Amino acid sequence: xxxxxxxxxxxxxxxxxxxxxxxxxxxxxxxxxxxxxxxxxxxxxxxxxxxxxxxxxxxxxxxxx
Numbered sequence: 001x002x003x004x005x006x007x008x009x010x011x012x013x014x015x016x017x018x019x020x021x022x023x024x025x026x027x028x029x030x031x032x033x034x035x036x037x038x039x040x041x042x043x044x045x046x047x048x049x050x051x052x053x054x055x056x057x058x059x060x061x062x063x064x065x
Contacts, residue, residue: 001043001061008062009053014045 007014021044023029023036030036 006048006062007045008060009057011049011051012053013048013062015048016043017046018044 001016001019003016003019005016007016020039020042023039027036027038029038
């Protein structure tokens with residue numbers, strides 16, 4: 001997913017600002033899962049439009065609105 005990609009989760013709109021981050025040795029994710037995916041798979045976003053999120057809500061990549 002490229003930086004700047006926009007995501008929609010219901011009415012919520014997000015923009016991808018960072019892909020991955022440095023993992024600290026034996027972080028909380030590693031302790032729970034046995035591996036830390038943040039350097040490879042974690043993404044960070046900024047909120048463009050807030051709203052309520054529900055578990056299981058679909059995430060869609062959208063064009064600029």
